[in-house]
Amino acid sequence: MENLLDGWGLTVATFSPMVGVAVMLLIPRDQEDRHKLVALVTSLWVALVSVLLLIEFDIGHTDRLQFAVDKVWIDVISSHYSLGIDGISLPLILLTVLIVPLCIVYSWNHFPEPHNPKAFLILILVLETGMVGTFAAQDLVLFFVFFELVLLPMFFMIAVWGGPNRRYASLKFFLFTLFGSALMLVSFLALFFLTGAESFVFTDLADAVAAHGVSRTAQLWIFGGMMLGFGIKVPMFPFHTWLPDAHTEAPTVGSVILAAVLLKLGTYGFIRIAIPILPEAAVEWAPWIGMLAVIGIIYGALSCLAQTDMKRLIAFSSVAHMGFVMLGISTLTDFGINAAVMGMVAHGLITGMLFFLAGSVKERYHTLEISRLGGLLVQAPRMGWIFGLCVMASLGLPGLAGFWGEFPAILSAYSPANGVPVETFRTFMVIAAVGTVLAAGYLLWLLQRIAFGTPPEEFADDPHITDTSREEWIAWAPMLALIVAIGVYPNLVFRLSDGAVDASLHECLTVNASELTADQAEALGCADVYNISVGDGHGGDADHAAAGG
């Protein structure tokens, strides 16, 4: 079993959904139960394989690529079929394979109009392949293929099963992300040709950049292109406008997958590709990323305060929360990127839950207009409490998952990596901290208006408004349990991510400059690039003294 898992585990996990799709294509459209069963079994099988991967995963060496496969794929363009996971990809893969079966369970008895479970479930399974593949790919071309594979099913999901304004939203989503992808592809190609790397495999590219040295200008441009491509997916201010529309129009399950996993493809790209391959450019870009991140935090929060639609509010809150993730990434520290990985997992669970809840509210009240809602706790007490818990988790309450994404990100901004301007990031830290208050403001306000008070007259005696149903419990319980479990014991994620994050960062970024001797700095060969001040041996201290001022 182990050997089989070693060589084939990831491939099986990635492509099993496609087998499910093939089976479903053979089943006639009107046999809905069979479709549901096949889809569920497939997704559970993928989850099982992933759990086996987790069990076999060598926790002691999270920095090492495990279950790696590396075969020549398209020789002409030196692209490899290279899969592998380390401590950064594993949590995200687990998140994906958890969310997908839950989405299938959740939609079991209520597929959005125009119904058609066959097509809907096929799209979900295709999405799963794309998402797992993106997280497992270790080759730029392969990564790009999976990255784009995700786009189409989501486009159809919004365009076919979406709300009244679905055409506009789906098109916007598609064009926006495609635009980013185009620039990203150009960057990938430029990277490959300028470095003259052996192949598109990440490690080859990183080695090639380090060895041959690409001109600084070129690095900056390449990084900029990637930043645009990944940043749109995140979404980073000011490229976020597709997100609220897509979320508002998408069917519940679409929103959940979009929020829980799709947004993470962007941040994952930063952590996995942009920063490890181009560390020097990352240092140059960091203040700008950080700035956009904190603008996103404040801006997203302010926009939330102005919303009248529950789902749109949650969508805007994603902008703010992903701002924290981006802030963590932009510090380029081990601490910050760990926070980002945690933030990605936490946001996936929490915002996913919030979208589930929004969907359930919509199903009961047939509206998401905040001013028309109220008294959820009276009519559906359990759902109200779940909503309260998720709101608390979302505003970053300690003891729940959200906190561990937010707090370490803020903390890390106090002391960013070598070469990144310290004062700037301390300013960012303060702004981000203010963002936590705004987050509490809009989320609690939302909670107050939706859950507290007495039910409005128009819904007071509506018999359709029932408490949490069985499918909802099955779909939500694992997510809620994880939100609490990670909140109480964050090591669940940090233990996986820490080693891998550390390995992904260039040594010059992480080394403690204040403890370096001049000789050691010389040996590293990066003192100039990263502004590591040595010689008097007190560089770090001066830095920290400036801390107070």
Next chain:
Amino acid sequence: MTELLTLAASTATGLPLGITEGGSWLLRNAWLIPFLPGLSFVGILFFGKRMPRGGSELGVAFVGLAFVLSLLTAAAWIDHRDNFEGEEVHRAVAVAVAEHGGESAEGHADEGESAEGHVPGHPSLGVHNTVTWFEMNDVAFTVGTLVDGPAVMMLVVVTLVSLLVHVYSTEYVAGDRRYTHFFAFLSLFSASMLLLVVSENTLQLLVSWELVGVCSFVLIGHWWEEKPNSDAALKAFLTNRVGDIGLIIGVAILFFTVGSALPGQFGSFSIAETNALAGTGQLSHTALVVASCCLMAAVMSKSGQFLLHTWLPDAMAGPTPVSALIHAATMVVAGVFMIARMYGVFFEGFSIGGSSINLMALIGGITTLIGACLAFVQRDIKKVLAYSTISQLGYMVMALGVGAWTAALFHLFTHAFFKACLFLGAGSAAHAVHSFDMKSDMGGLRKVMPHTYRTFVIGSIALAGLPPLAGFWSKDEIFVGTGGWGLFGGTGGNGAYTFMLVMGVTTAALTAAYMTRCVYLTFFGEFRGHGTPHESGPRIVVPLWILAGLAIVAGFGNLPKGLPLVPESLQERFGHFVEPVASYFPGISHGTPSWSLATASTLVVLSGIAVAGWYYFVKVEAASKAAGESLTELPDGLTTKYPLARMGHTFLVQKYYLDHLYTDVIAGGTKGPVAAAAYKIDQDVIDGVVNAAGENAVKAGNLVYHRFDQLVVDGIVNNSGRASSGAGGELRKIQTGKVQDYAAILFASAMVLAGVLIVIV
């Protein structure tokens, strides 16, 4: 920094932290105490509804168990404090240089303890026990307990008050729509507070700090069907979040600042390390100042200090037992406790020693005054107590600000008992009349509610600070600690905080006066409400008497040194056992108690009672008799007749206005315009700013969203789409569908290409 590395290599010159991993089992396993209520929370949440008493029995049992455990722990600590002989595992951090290293520890031991024959170098080791929570970048983030004097004291106070509140609640909220849920969160609230108290590092402190906040949110908003309640809950939580910005930033600054002094580690959350290093002078002073200010912001929000106190009176929207728990033992004292915990940082950051004013003392002083003034104009009995809490918290913060650490914690200790007693008494009275309004629904309750009446009066006297009740001793110690009392003789103290002393004494008079008013309005005169109130049941009365008893005796826990007729072994017991003598605690100096100061403050209190008592018990009583109904104030006070114009004529008639001076100008003026103005400023200006900030944030949000997001940012996106669609529309016209047109284009372009070819070739 090379020297630093060498030093790190040979860990010989370590800075002892004054903590040990040894100690008795109870001290090492103090985590059990927060764990028990936490367990009770989970138990009630999942099984409460199915239990015969709705889960309240679980809460009472587990919190009771925690209380017993706390008492045992306290006994263990008392033993440990003087007799710990086990292997002294000083946990030490290796630090660079030792210019000032260990100075504070030794200095303190010399000054404070050698007098008692305590051997220097055998300090009261805090018992430290940690496990790794998670690891990041080779730094282990721990969770654990640091059990020492202040922690043990808080454990006992919190579990005791919590237990009594639990018992009280079984009757008070009986039949409530969310009885089970109430007890679940009561337990969680206690658990969070207990976790905060034993926190070993600032991260854990931050976590429990916010958990306390969220529990208060849930409990204040317990009756969330009514909008004012949920508004109050929101306000409490949001105001606390504002302070939490400070906490987050402060903790971050300290984390890295401490890290800069620890070789091979980029940061540390450990409270003991932070305090000890702050004391050595190795940390950047600027960083300490900024961190202290940030942490102070957190204290201001959590402990209801001036500028951020407005949430606290509103928090009265919660059920009364919650108010008692919040105001006596848990939430609001968390801020005070945090200062006490991080005192090494604050002591250095605010340069408390040898100064005459600093931010903390000033904020505390202002708070204590404005809180007391505001208490005068309240109709709602719980709001009187709420403002009184603000005022008393001001005392504690002020005491910490002037360096009277022990006095502050002692006041926290005594205050917990008498304030809980007062709140629960108020609840008992309100339970009987179904209202909190003293003026319209209370009065004359002493006849029908004798137990409530007696305990409330005891609590009031203790709060006012008359000897020999608890409040007197602790308040007196604070006055002594200011050191600004050259007039009365005596020495010691950390600086000359005369200004603070004046503020404190003024507040003492005000406190005595408003409590007299409160007692009169509630228990004297004739009953003004509806129905026939009757005394509450035993589950309410028994906790009241227990607390009242403690309000009488708690003060004896820290009798001043040199008090005649008292054996020396009974003097300053509280200070001896609670104040840490370790390098993680700064070297503070203690003032020497003074008879004259104690006498003066007692006289001030008595005069406050006398003035208010004369106004209510004599004047108002007489006016009531004359009017034939139970009045709550004089019908012809200054506020109603404004005598400026007729001044000359009435000057003599009114006996030089001495009557008016006493009743109207001093009492009435303080009670009327001054307090009203203060209240108005409080409500309109400060609260207005808070509200305006909220409204403007929404406005700004609207503006940003509608004007910028939808028009500009989105506009760019839409326009680029529109441009390409327009271009497509133009191109569409070429697409006629006629074969021959296409052919024409084909030939034409072939010709053009042929021409190009010819030209080029």
Next chain:
Amino acid sequence: MLLNQFLLLAAALFAIGVYGVLARRNGVLVLMSIELILNAVNINLVAFSAVRETVDGEIFALFIIAVAAAEVGVGLAMVLLLYRNRRSIDLTEIDLLRG
């Protein structure tokens, strides 16, 4: 040289063919014009082939004749179908592909 005359003839034929394709409205006539264009090419091919004394051109011309025959077959069939459906073979009326 004789080649020039052949080329001139072919060009003339081609021009006539293009005129027919573009200007005639009758489908059959357009098909016939296409034949003219193809034959113009044939003449060129044969002429060049003759001058260079190879047979490549002739072979190509044969291929073109064969393809042209097939094309005319298909084309006429389409015209016939068009006529059946629309009772007209006026190409200007057939614009279903208009964008």
